Amino acid sequence: xxxxFFAAVCLSVFAAAPACAQSSPMRPRITGISHLxxxxxxxxxxxxxxxxxxxxxxxxxxxxxQGVRYALSATQFIEVLPLPPDAGVNRLDHSAWNVSxxxxxxxxxxxxxxxxxxxxxxDADGSRWxxxxxxxxxxxxFVQPPANAPRIVNPNAIGRHIIHxxxxxxxxxxxxxxxxxxxxxxxxxxxxxHPGHIDWVSQQVPDGHDWLEYMLAAGPGAxxxxxxxxxxxxxxxxxxxxxxxxxxxxxxxxxxxxxxxxHDPAPKIGLDGKYQFNLYDPDGIRLELMNFxxxxxxxxxxxxxxxxxx
Numbered sequence: 001x002x003x004x005f006f007a008a009v010c011l012s013v014f015a016a017a018p019a020c021a022q023s024s025p026m027r028p029r030i031t032g033i034s035h036l037x038x039x040x041x042x043x044x045x046x047x048x049x050x051x052x053x054x055x056x057x058x059x060x061x062x063x064x065x066q067g068v069r070y071a072l073s074a075t076q077f078i079e080v081l082p083l084p085p086d087a088g089v090n091r092l093d094h095s096a097w098n099v100s101x102x103x104x105x106x107x108x109x110x111x112x113x114x115x116x117x118x119x120x121x122x123d124a125d126g127s128r129w130x131x132x133x134x135x136x137x138x139x140x141x142f143v144q145p146p147a148n149a150p151r152i153v154n155p156n157a158i159g160r161h162i163i164h165x166x167x168x169x170x171x172x173x174x175x176x177x178x179x180x181x182x183x184x185x186x187x188x189x190x191x192x193x194h195p196g197h198i199d200w201v202s203q204q205v206p207d208g209h210d211w212l213e214y215m216l217a218a219g220p221g222a223x224x225x226x227x228x229x230x231x232x233x234x235x236x237x238x239x240x241x242x243x244x245x246x247x248x249x250x251x252x253x254x255x256x257x258x259x260x261x262x263h264d265p266a267p268k269i270g271l272d273g274k275y276q277f278n279l280y281d282p283d284g285i286r287l288e289l290m291n292f293x294x295x296x297x298x299x300x301x302x303x304x305x306x307x308x309x310x
Contacts, residue, residue, distance in 0.1 A: 025111055028104040030183060032210035033162045034096035034143040035069075036239045037079035038285050039087055043068075045282040046080055053258045053279065054241075054287065055156035062123035072241070074149035076162045083283075089230035091283045092237040094131065094139035095165050095212070097205065102128040102144035112182060125149075135174045136222060138167060156256075158249055159241035163290065163308040164202065166213030168236045170221055172201055175214060179203055185212065191271045191300035198300075209308040234284025242292045242308055246275035249289050273298040 040046040050056045050070035061067035061079060071077040081093055099105045102120045109132065110116045120130045126146030134140050154160070169175050179185040184206035192199040201214040215236040218225055224233060243249045246267045253259050259279075267277040273294030279287045293307050 025104065025107045027108045027182075027184060027206075029100040029207040030105075030142075030185075030205045031098045031100065032205055032208040033076060033165055033239075034098045034141070034145070035077045035079050036095055036162075036165050037067075037081060037093040037141075038237075038281075038283070039083040039091045039093060040080050040281075040283055041083045042282050043080070043082070049261055049281045050078060050080070052156075053158075053253070053261055055154055055158050057152050057154040057157075062125045062127070063121075063129075071152045071154065072157055072160045072162060074152055075145045076160075078239070088224070089228065089233050090224055091230070091234060091285055092167055094141055095167065096129070096141035096143050099142045099144055100207075102130055102142055105142045106130050109182065114178075114182065120144075134178050136170060158253065159243055159289065161242045161308065161310060162210070162239055163242040163292070164211045164213050164240045166200075166215045166236065166238050166240075168218050168224065168233065169201075169214040169216055170218055172198075172214055172216060179212060186305055188305045189272055189298060189301050189303050191298065193271070204305050209306055211308075231284050234280060235286050238286035238288055240288040240290045242310065243275075243289050244292060244310060246277050246289050246291050250277050269296050271299045 047058065047068070051058050054070065056070035056072055056078065059069040059071050059077070061069050063079070064081060067079055067081045069077045069079055075098055079093075083091075106116050106120055114132060116132055117130050120128045122128045126148075128144040129141050131139055131141045180203060185203035186206060188202040188204045188211050190198055190201045199215070199217050201216065202211045203214070204211040217236060218228065250267050261282070262280040264278045267275050270276045273296035275291040275295060277289045279289070281287065292309060294303070
């Protein structure tokens with residue numbers, strides 16, 4: 001082989017390498033939950049619930065001027081939006097995940113054939129994000145938090161870490177093609193209210209310990225079942241704040257006369273072996289206070305990944 005020919009081959013190989021890398025971008029890190037966006041039919045009652053009972057900080061919403069953010073930390077919040085006229089019983093707009101690069105995630109999904117917007121958006125706070133639909137048409141956002149997010153002042157917050165979110169899911173297999181196949185979510189735990197039946201499937205983010213809970217109680221089909229009530233849907237569409245001790249958090253709420261919304265009678269140990277206590281916002285969205293760690297053996301399945309931390 002002549003030196004000239006060898007050099008030409010080397011140049012062609014090196015020239016092709018960047019093109020291959022561009023056509024198959026790596027998935028950026030998915031580090032945890034960003035937020036859950038919900039609707040309200042009573043903004044004043046909802047503000048009281050999230051600021052007084054939950055203790056979150058009320059902030060403007062740079063994504064939607066008609067919305068409000070109730071922040072638990074610099075990178076996690078509940079976004080509350082006005083109730084659309086066609087919402088019916090639905091009170092969930094979208095879920096959102098923190099990523100290391102919004103543009104990198106957009107390119108990654110696009111390269112794998114997933115429908116994505118033409119560009120990411122940048123909000124006034126410096127965050128970058130875009131939105132897609134998952135296999136069951138649930139809206140999902142990927143958020144790159146601002147580089148220097150301001151510290152959140154919420155001294156009365158009942159917790160500062162959203163450890164999981166959950167929503168109605170019909171097909172575990174269909175949703176897995178996206179969350180596990182494309183995004184790399186990892187199994188954490190699954191369980192059911194009856195032996196041999198799976199109602200809940202928990203999938204952790206690939207680069208952290210927050211998780212998504214498939215709520216499989218709706219049966220086959222698509223969308224919100226016509227017979228499902230707003231109250232039932234609010235149990236399925238939920239978020240969870242982590243606690244070192246749910247019984248202690250309950251005592252704080254009780255002592256502060258903050259248990260003024262619909263709620264469970266008292267904390268209890270769930271089928272996953274963790275203490276939990278459920279409260280409901282004025283439109284029925286469930287907040288599940290949950291221990292970071294189990295105190296009893298879980299039913300149905302062992303935990304297959306590390307628990308989230310405070």
